[in-house]
Amino acid sequence: xxxxxxxxxxxxxxxxxxxxxxxxxxxxxGELAQKAGRVxxxxxGTGRVTQTMVNAGATVEAIDLxxxxxxxxxxxxxxxxxxxxxxxxxxxxxxxxxxxxxxLVVLPFNTIHHVYSGxxxxxVFEQVQARLAxxxxxxxxxxxxxxxxxxxxxxxxxxxxxxxxxxxxTLKTWENGxxxxxxxxxxxxxxxxxxxxxxxxxxxxxxxxxxxEFLDLVQQAGWKMLRCDSDFSGTPLAADAHKLIxxxxx
Numbered sequence: 001x002x003x004x005x006x007x008x009x010x011x012x013x014x015x016x017x018x019x020x021x022x023x024x025x026x027x028x029x030g031e032l033a034q035k036a037g038r039v040x041x042x043x044x045g046t047g048r049v050t051q052t053m054v055n056a057g058a059t060v061e062a063i064d065l066x067x068x069x070x071x072x073x074x075x076x077x078x079x080x081x082x083x084x085x086x087x088x089x090x091x092x093x094x095x096x097x098x099x100x101x102x103x104l105v106v107l108p109f110n111t112i113h114h115v116y117s118g119x120x121x122x123x124v125f126e127q128v129q130a131r132l133a134x135x136x137x138x139x140x141x142x143x144x145x146x147x148x149x150x151x152x153x154x155x156x157x158x159x160x161x162x163x164x165x166x167x168x169x170t171l172k173t174w175e176n177g178x179x180x181x182x183x184x185x186x187x188x189x190x191x192x193x194x195x196x197x198x199x200x201x202x203x204x205x206x207x208x209x210x211x212x213e214f215l216d217l218v219q220q221a222g223w224k225m226l227r228c229d230s231d232f233s234g235t236p237l238a239a240d241a242h243k244l245i246x247x248x249x250x
Contacts, residue, residue, distance in 0.1 A: 008202045009066035014192065019048060019164040025141060026052040028232040029108055032139055033058035036104035040131055042093040043111035047073035054085045059088045061099060094123050102134040107140035113206035118216050118217055125221035129250050137226065138248045144241055145208040149187070150179035178228025184208045209235065211244055223248040
């Protein structure tokens with residue numbers, strides 16, 4: 001059986017199979033969007049979080065670096081008659097497209113892990129601040145490095161799942177990978193065994209940040225911290241936390 005590698009963000013159908021049922025963050029971003037009314041969403045993907053914010057009554061400027069992901073997002077809202085509520089724009093959040101100031105900017109679902117240096121994190125913060133209204137908020141979430149996770153067998157079969165294959169039949173998927181402590185990059189590999197026997201390997205490098213390291217960057221950028229939690233329910237950050245949720249103001 002042939003194996004070939006691909007970029008996760010060129011495969012929106014597979015991406016949605018993996019994450020369409022992820023819901024723990026939706027109420028958090030939906031509530032913020034309802035209060036703000038207008039949202040700039042960075043790394044919008046296929047619109048999972050976007051949908052919740054639109055349903056909450058907001059209009060969204062959705063930015064992503066992947067055209068296939070944006071195409072799927074646009075199709076989603078066009079099919080629902082909500083295309084007028086979402087503006088899809090191709091772009092990087094390290095070099096944001098120009099636009100109006102917004103009362104809310106969000107960087108959801110661990111997207112900051114696609115920024116690979118502290119210098120570029122500061123650049124993201126600078127770009128966000130340029131698009132954020134004076135009393136606006138910037139909300140984001142990220143993973144905290146988990147040593148037990150990094151000790152998994154790099155060639156093992158972890159988190160085995162079965163989904164309906166978009167091309168018919170059943171798709172089998174699992175993940176593994178390895179962590180480089182020097183670069184702090186977690187190299188995640190998603191393996192797909194398609195119903196027709198074809199295999200795909202999707203690799204996602206994720207730059208991990210430790211809380212003290214990241215919060216120092218927040219301070220360097222001059223943010224005022226409104227929330228610093230370990231989950232979307234508002235639990236304060238603690239030593240056993242696996243997530244970091246921030247709400248910031250200029």
